Amino acid sequence: MSRVDLKVVLLGNAMVGKTSLMERYVHDSFNGNRPYQNNRLNGREGVIPINPVEIMPQTIGTVFAAKRVQVNDVTLIMGIWDTAGSEKYDAMTRTYYRGAKAAIVCYDITKSSTFQRAKHWVRELRSIEENCKVYLCATKKDLCDEGFVSDDPDIQSVVERYASGTQTKLFVTSSKTGENVVELFDEIIQDFVSNPENLQKVEEAIVLSKKTGERYCCAI
Incomplete structure (x- = not known):
């Protein structure tokens, strides 16, 4: 799968669940x-979390995945760039902004500091x-459903005001249960296809790739 029509980048602190x-x-x-990796939590090695938080290894650099999606009579290829969240990779992460049609900025619903970074x-x-x-x-909603308390009980009201003030669409998700994950990506797809210019470029790319047999992809 070499053609990418809809480029999406995932951004957020390390360990937020991108x-x-x-x-x-x-x-x-x-x-x-x-x-x-290294059983490290909050900067302390060898510490096992008291709360049942699922700990995942950090992404080093960038991971790519693609998925075909059908919208009416058009087949789109969505490319997703999962970027590293550590600040030392900031310069690398910025190179993946180019040509992106959508960016999902993630924060851990239980850690207010990750929203500040978002x-x-x-x-x-x-x-x-x-x-x-x-x-x-917002990620890890399942933890709140299971009784895990955020370090800032008012975080969601703060985020909602911010999203409203900046006209940014907000989704509260759980990758563990799948809650609102498909809905988030469906919204991205619908916003993309609602722009006739985007669909025109997709159709042109499909025709070009069929005629020339050459690979087509977005920048980066």
């Missing part, structure tokens, strides 16, 4: 059994890639 979100959507799967990515995206639509995604 990879799990992608795996749930692309493969409809969730792996909560993989241990976090606001940085929203600002940066809108200053660098003006045509990229931004979607704010």
Whole structure:
């Protein structure tokens, strides 16, 4: 699968659940059994979490996945770039903004600091890639459903006011249960196809690839 019509980038702090979100959507799967590398939590080695939080290994660099989606009579290929969340990879992450039609900015619903960092990515995206639509995604809702208490009980009301003020669509998701994951990506797809210019480019790319037999992909 070499052609990409709809480029989506996943942004957010390390360990907020970006990879799990992608795996749930692309493969409809969730792996909560993989241990976090070095058993490190909150900067302390060898600490086992008291609460039943599923710890996943960090993404190093960028991971790519693609999925075919059917919209009316058109088959789109969505490419998803899962970027590393560590600040030391910021320069690399910015290179994946180019040509992105959508960005999912994730934060951990139980950790308010990850939302503060998410606001940085929203600002940066809108200053660098003006045509990229931004979607704010709260992850790990299942933890709240299971009684896990956020470090800031008011975090969601703060996020909702921010989303409203910045005209950013907000989705509260759980990759573990699948709640609102498909709905998030469906919204991205519908926003993309609602722009006739996007559909025209997709049709032109399909025709070109059939005529020339050459591979077509987005930048990066």
